[in-house]
Amino acid sequence: MPNWITCIVLTKNNPDELKTTLQSIAELEFKEKFSIMVIESWKYENEFKKVLDFATTIFKGTDFSLAAHRVWPAPGIFSSMNQALKILESDYPEVSDLIFMNSGDRFAKENSLMELWKYKESIQIKTGKFFPAVFGRARILASPSLSWFMPRIGVKNPAFWLKYFNPNHQAVLFSAIWSYKNHYNTKNIYYADRKVMSDALRGNEDFAFADVLVSEFNLLGHSSKIPTWSELRQKMCEPDRGLKSKFNEILKFLIPRRLEKIYPFIMYYRSKILSIFC
Secondary structure: OOOEEEEEEEEOOOHHHHHHHHHHHHOOOOOOEEEEEEEEOOOOHHHHHHHHHHHHHHOOOOOOEEEEEEOOOOOOHHHHHHHHHHHHHHHOOOOOEEEEEEOOOEEOOOOHHHHHHHHHHHHHHHHOOOOOEEEEEEEEEEEOOEEEEEOOOOOOOHHHHOOOOOOOHHHEEEEHHHHHOOOOOOOOHHHHHHHHHHHHHOOOOOOOEEEEEEEEEEOOOOOOOOOOHHHHHHHHOOOOOOHHHHHHHHHHHHOOHHHOOHHHHHHHHHHHHHHOOO
């Protein structure tokens, strides 16, 4: 099968963040066949068309192909990811590998994705095994002055690290064939992401990590920040969000705004302390 890598970008009513991600993709140095699929859940379709006009401009002159699919009403992030997988399998059977990005995420370097893909190809040849996924390093940006890496620079035992942490999906390259058979569980979205990644890496933990900085993303992005009242109402209406996930979002909403700036530091020190053992 020829190599064809697709980046699936998930977006919801955030044009500026989507432009950031698309610009990052446009700057990639990629010699394999590459395509971008945008799955959008926007209430106002005309706003999305403006972003597509921007995308057409920045991808002009590249070999990258762009496809966009609108999903409305918004079903939730994991239902959208499953929808993307169904479209790929049906309409683009030649795709060999894929990576998910959220609006606002960006590739860290021009060669980040190429290096991650090269590692996946080389480790499969070296071990003689099929790898459903490999993962690299992500940089988490909590503020202009606070950021950290997952896994940390110099991690000694990635397999042991995986016992405490999950890779960020923005740094995971999946085999398309494997992903088509392993959709995200929309009945338990609190664990959906980590379940898929855990299954994809199981049995290959000692070799699945590529020492490559793949992506950067904001800790307080749309999906992880403390929601406003309007955002909370939207999340309560997402059909794939179960009771436990809704309860967690309500708890986040109840956190006093004056404590919102403390949250990144909690995540930062949690990562630092646990990483000592890895």
